[in-house]
Amino acid sequence: MNMTTVNMNRVTFSYSNGAVLRDVNLCVQKGEMLGLIGPNGAGKTTLIRLISGILVAKQGEVQIDGLDTRSMKRSTIARGVAVVPQQFNMPFAYRVEEVIMLGRTPFMKPFRDSSAKDRDVIATTMDTVGIKHLKGRCFSELSGGERQKVVLAMALAQETGLLLLDEPTAHLDISHQVEILELLADMNEKGHLTIIAAMHDLNLASAYFRRLVLLKDGAIIADGSPDQVLTTGAIAMAYSVPVHIQKHPVTGTPYVVVLPSGNGHS
């Protein structure tokens, strides 16, 4: 079963202290690579948590391949949707391959908690992500970039059709940012993996994602290609910061330049 389409239908969600998402409609087709952008608190993480079924919509419904997430068992969802969370730390001295093995949990059963298939998948994902050399290393001793790759490998070991990532490049240096995004683009293209990622960096989002969704105060205010979404008007409205949009000199994608306040170019 390959669950690759997401359908959010008039979804409203609030924590106890006010509305976080309001009347969100979002449809993601199989094979898309979608970037969620918007200021802090706009609802990007909440949207991801609704799709992964961690949160339940107060109104409206979230469907994955036509099935309402509320009616699905956790293990069923985990075989269709993998998540790379924003923060991740492990207690105790888990080794890299032991962390990746946790991605096989949805396939384990009380009398069958270790199989040759699990070991194969772990080896393959370590190879795909390029972390074979980290085998045997202690997770808590790795650098931020290495950790992010291990967590990505763990999510890939779930062998899902849909991958959700919450700011996968935050706190990484530019070489790791590019490495992670190249990897995602590659798996999207060759592995037919549907990807939805919350992105902090507008220019990286513009360079790597074919579709962007801009959130502000819990509502979608723009949805389309980077050219359609990254406009001076939409960005100024979402972030309340004057910006200038250029063409990237090499790729030709929109490139957002922040203008110092007091400069009247907006």
Next chain:
Amino acid sequence: MGRHRHVTVVLLLLVILVTCMVAATAFGAVSIAFDDVLRMCWNKLSPFHFAATWPSGDETIILQLRLPRVIGGALVGAALATAGVLFQGLLRNPMADPYIIGTSAGAALGATIAMLLPLSMAFLGFGMVPVLAFGGAVGTVFLVYYLARVGGRTPIVSMLLAGFVMSAMLTALMFLIITTSDKLHPRVTSVYMFLMGGISVAGWGQIAVVAPIIIVGIILARLWAFRLNAFALGEEGAAHVGIDVERNKAWFLALGSVLTAAAVSISGLIGFVGLVIPHALRLLLGPDHRILIPSSALAGAAFLVIADMLARTLPSSGEIPVGIITALIGAPVFIYLLRRGGKEYAL
């Protein structure tokens, strides 16, 4: 770690445990040869008999007194070590031990109340002390769980806090009874012995009840080990890999509490085993619960069998509480392992 190494480790620990048990059965106020101990056990278990070359009194000592006690010690050690692994894994807290959410205070209050009751009262062949200690431990955890439950969720921090508060309250009640009850006065030493911990098994009756609970408990813990591994990702992370978090939390809590309560009912409050054995084994074998649970159970059993043997044999007369031995041996061994483990082991 490979499957084969898992099997080797478990077999090795099993051999160590059996050796410790035979040694502990042979040693005592009356020393009896190892091979005689083995022959006596063989005679009991098989249709083929060795000729009895030993005094019949020895056979009574071994089969009716020491063997049940040694087996009791092994069960208690296995149960406490397993419960320690469960609580540390579930709460992601290296300071967790089997008593962390109030089992000890509940058991102690239960035992104290039991000592106010007539000695003749019994339930399933047990005196009231083990029965009320068991009930107190399990009851306290249920209470803590429901106190910490808000809107269908039981956050771990709330549970730790509720457990802490309940412990304080139940301990205060226990000391209130101890200091104000004249009726308790003749048995106050028994209360302190319970608090310091000591295997108290008289014959096979108690073993027959406690053994199935503990053995089934450990098997369940091993079968659910892969779910406990997922809890290392945190609750949301565990949900991402398909764990029904609230349901599993309740099951692991119930399992850990019943194992602890079963142990406490025949041993009082033995400290340190449930804290140190899981850490020691985690340092040696890594944190994967699929190997950590069976190996901790076996190592905890062997450790407590030896500690109990020392508690019986070190003083020239009488016994010292085994809880004192477990702390005196356990602490230095643990510090050694911790320093040897170095920075790789993030406490």
